[in-house]
Amino acid sequence: MAPLLMFLALIQGSQLSAQELVTASGKVTGKDDGMSIPGVSVKVKGATTATSTDPDGKFSFKVPTGAILVFSSLGYGSTERPAAAGMNIVLVATTSELQEVTVVGATIKKGDLTGSVSSVGEKVIKEMPVTNINQAIQGRVAGVLVQSNDPRPGGAVSIKVRGNNSIQYGSNPIYVVDGLVIEEALNTINPDDISSIDILKDASATAIYGSRGANGVVLITTKRAKNGDGKIEYNGWYGVQSFNKNIPYLNAQQIADLRIDAYANKYMDDNPTADRQTYINSLLGTNSVAFSQDELGVYRSGQSYNWLDEITRTAIQQNHTATFSKGGPDGAVYVSFNYTDQMGLLKTSNYKRYGGQINLDQKIKPWLKIGTNTNFSRTEESYIDGGVFGIAANANPLLPINDQITYLSWKGIQSTDLYNPIRSLNIDGKGNLNRLLTNNYVVATLIPGLNVRSSIALDVRNQNYYNYIPKSLGQSLRNSTNGSATQKKESWVNWQWDNSISYDKTIGKNSFSGILSFGLSQNNYNYNQVNASGFATDDFSYKYLGGAYLKDQFQLSSDFVTNSLISYVARFNYSYDNKYFATLTGRYDGSSKFGNGNKWGLFPSLSLAWNVANEDFFKNIKAINVLKIRAGYGIAGNQKIDDFAYRSLYRPVFTNGSVTYVSDGRLGNPNLVWEKQKQLNLGLDIAILNNRLTFNADYFLIHNNDLLMRRTLSTTSGFNNTIANVGSLLNQGFDFNINGVILNGKDLKWNMGANISAYKSKITKLYGNVDAIYNYGGFTGVEIQREGNFFLNQPLNSIYTYKFEKIAQQSDMVRVQGIDYGGRTIRPGDIVPVDVNGDKKIDDADRIVVGKKDPKFYGGFFTDVTYKNLTLNAVFNYSYGGKAISGLYEGLLNGTGEYSGHEDELNRWTPANTESNIPRAYTGSGRYSVGETDYAVQNSSYLRMSALTLAYNFTQDFMKKAKLSNLRVYVTGRNLLTVTKYKGYDPEGGDGYPTSKMFVFGINIGL
């Protein structure tokens, strides 16, 4: 850090030493969005010398030494600075539209969002060719972990703010799009329409969302036309996507050798005096117990078959957005159209989105304004059956590619679970979604400063899902369906009605503002689904259910669910002389999800800030431009549980010719209450060296009480599970962010930024006297899982299993024979677990927490280098210190050769290779498998270059000639590089699919 500061000071010094007439130059940008501002007047104070900024916000002119420049522009506060070269002027908007952000039911000034807020502006969003807003902010914001774990087109991206604060329900943040709360299907929003994303991280910031802000709030503000000439813009990109890397699988010959070794090891264990080679010869003979004759044929031929290649492809993606906007003194209009087309990496999968945005506002009377932010979209998808990838990736390399066989086989034994993936491509899966998101408001200004506002917002979604499994497929044969069709139609109507009164007043140095608000919201959901079987022909796919003849296999289902919320909010801001700030918020929410007497929750918060740099005693300290200290404390809530959790429910089930009433297995809990997060946040913002270096640091301490989760019950209670307030969690950590302008020359500019975040959680209380809540699952639903258990005084995301001690050697045999391994036998080359309590018996008491899945710290960094018109931008994100279970890798170390294997098996333990850390080959059961101890628990640390972009901005001269306001072309490579030790597909994305990389060419044109 020190050399960097010295370097900056050096540049600073050289600029100040100029004499006589000098060139003053630089760029003016807006504070909120980081966009350049054209047409800003730049005057020399006390003189007539003046210029204005070009369409890029740049200026350059000669001024006397020591001149003070005055920057002013309509809608922005003016600012004065000593003239210099390479100035970086940031103007703060004054007109309310530019500075306001619509929260639920009211608009407030962005500056009033005290507390911990991270913002990503339009400029950053634009830099990344993405179709999903979460991807746009990945690695950009401290304290926010964005993970893409589904490479399928249109796949979801998960986002966590400050680790986990809820343990099961509502652990994702809510999204507020222009004031409308939406919780799902974020994919329908086009990043090109977004002007800013603000992530509210602490209770004082999320307080206005009290009922739902416990896990953070992502505020999305769509674009509004700027005052001035009408604008036409086009953004488009075209990308080529392919899978990044695959697991190094064993090929056919390696699998066969492994299997021979496994069988021979087993045989020799059982028949210690037999001849190994004789047995191996029998395995390769005509009556082999280990191979089918076809497999032996392939083995001898030296061939190996890759089934995955049959179902994957290189995929093309493209995205086009055209926008039209114009703003005036009385109103503004912004209209956009968008088309996205993503081919899937798996054959037949596809995702398309057509959408548009209309943002209007208009003064009807001098005191009355109306407006709308309306988005409509349609997505169309083709699905591939979920199991296809896994089956193809793990297919037997000894099995020749064949699209005629129904099931895949190992050892010539067909498995009815392994549907031929090539044939599964014939499953016809389609989906579509129509969505209208609209928020409409009317606001009246009664006296200056007093506004009454009412808004109606709607989120209407209709989603259809269709599927048809042709008759000849294994899926159909196994279940005797003779072709089966599914149609599912879902509908959501969520509405929100918000009303508020706000008042602003400034008296001398005192500024007051206050909001009172009242809101109702209701979510309505219904669906119906038909499954029909028995089709005369596959030709009609899922489209003609009336033709299905297996009438007794028809299945109908439907449901209707409504839940509702009432909120009262009062918020009061006070500031003195731009030095001292205070915000007090109280929110009182009622939710239909809780039983009588428990419906209401109160969520207060207070935040304070001190802008030290504005103090008189600080005026002389020129090196520090901003020094702000923040503190906030508040309570946020969570109610995102299943509906009617406070009741035990019984539903009619038709069976054997009549209706019966059957419990759904969940015990109703009338004592359920709101989950509450008590959050403390301390923050510091510093900017130095003419704002060239900015730091933001936040510390947080969150007490999560009455955590909501569905826990299993002893079935002697009559039920399997109940939703309950099960305990408390302490979560603390910090977010740290730094941005710096390292070089700011005329031709060469270099910006860098980095963020790092960390959190630590601890379960401080569990219900009753229990010290653990176990997560039961597995095939039978009764096995304690390694993940998802909660232990008192342990971190939340723990891994709980037996501890791996070593790979057994001959010298260990005497010792292990004295220990009861619960029916297992350990021989040299096998896994030995640790007898934790030393009672010579490996049982439940020897299972321990062996690690935690959360990273020690995580974050991202970026670098922007601009030379003349060329910009090179790279974005990285990283995570360090987390552990992960890779079920995929564990499965591939099974050591049997009767299932696909990992190349690590080549180094397996053998009597000649006793130093190996890979267990020996073995078939059959009776020893510890790789997944039974923490042997293969993975280090999930990684460093990823998520984007590398080279962009060219055309020169002003060119654009003047071409009559354009803006022309930029770029190429981006996404996910080009990942450094990790993780053995599965991806430490971030998990083991479902490998990650993908993409090369994109894009263009931005402004007219």
Add this chain to the structure above:
Amino acid sequence: MKRKYSLIMLALLVILSGSCKKFIIEEPQTALTEEQVFKSLDNIEPLVLGLYTSWRNTKKDRGGFVFTLGTDEAQQGAYQVRTDDRQAGLDRYNGFLTASNTALAEQWNSRWPVISAAAKVIYALSLNTEDPERKNRILGDASFIRAALNFEMSQYWGEIPLIDQAKFAEYGTKRQPLTLVYSNIVSDLENAVKYLPASQTDKRKATRGVALALLGKVYMYAPVSSGVRDFVKARDTFKQIVDAGTYQLVDNYADLWNPAKPNSSESIYEFQFNNVYPDNNQTQWQMGSRSLAEIDQYAYFGGYDLMVPTQYCYKDATAGGLWEAGDVRKSESIRYDFTYKGNIPVLNPAFGGDELDPHVKKYEDIRTDGSLSFWLSGKNIFYLRYSDVLLCYAEALNETGATAQAVDLVNTTVRRRAWNNNLPDDKKWSAAMSQQDFRTAIMDERMRELCFEGWRRMDLIRTGKLVDLVKTRNKWTKESGSVQPFHNRYPIPLQEIKQNDDISEADQNPGYSNN
């Protein structure tokens, strides 16, 4: 002007915010709450029907045969044993048969919600003031269901929690002494006998006959330490059934396994299934031969070898097995020939090796042949048949000193039918048979008559023969050699110990580790 509009708006807001309390009351639109269900007989009745279904569902699929594995009549197929350690523990009686055995935990877990709901019904009925006759009939149903399941649980696990709403404060969910458990079972069954009708048109529902038959069995099967075992009471109860003449053996033993002839005169209670999901039972998927499944998924005796007969159970007496010459039950119970439509299946050497050894035949469902996967097999499954009552009656007679009468009963009923109603003299049991010889003979006779029908483990436990017979007849038990007397009970599942505040590690059945 603008102030006026705004004031109207303000006033509206104030009014609305006051009247919104109701806005956040949402009731389920597609489910009944527990209060609603237990309030009226109209709702309780379908709920009880649902309990019959849940009870039936415990007899489905793999889970339905977990208790029959590890006996002297049946064991797992070799391929299953090789690929699933924990399940193999059910036959091997080794370190995998412990508290964490998932196959057993699944059985434990699936029964309690049924018992608990039956208990709630019984309690709700005590508060109900509707039609007393209808109320009592439902009480009969609920009492029977609770008794049948408590009996099954206690036979396998010993002391069990007693679920009784009225005594919840006293009983909680801790394990209760056998005396209390069995006296509750008896009193539930007495209620069932009292209130259930003699016959039901809805075959899912229990009758007085099945309640009586089960009561007789309880007197015979209850552990001595429960104080309920009483062969006199058993004898009298069975006599009552026999004398009433409600049930008769069907003439042809084969008819019992003919899906076209369900709910025969011999059937006291059978679980009702059909070939349509979810009312199929998947049983053939577990019983059939993998070699057949390889040839054709719709071959009606294909399957995946979960449970196969032991050698003792499929071999002739002359070869050290069970069967006497001319017994028609042998070929109806066990499949020896695997020729399918002229195809003789071959044994894939990579299989377990016993895929073409004799298989269970009783659950084959010919209706699926060629058109449906054997997964959809759905013949009814017997709970109690009259021949079982006759054999139990004979046994009770023998135990109460009337051995000759017992011999005669067996000869003239069950064995007579087994030789096509013409029992050769050399197959007749001698009237001079000793009481002890009868005890041995009846155990084999029960296997011949009732093999794979779910009573064998209880028979072995009550006669104290589990260890001796299983150790010699079950291939896997013999191989591991680790079966011990404590295996007469199953371990309390680990998750029950962890989640039930009233059951701790110290409450585990003796001999088992909490692993």
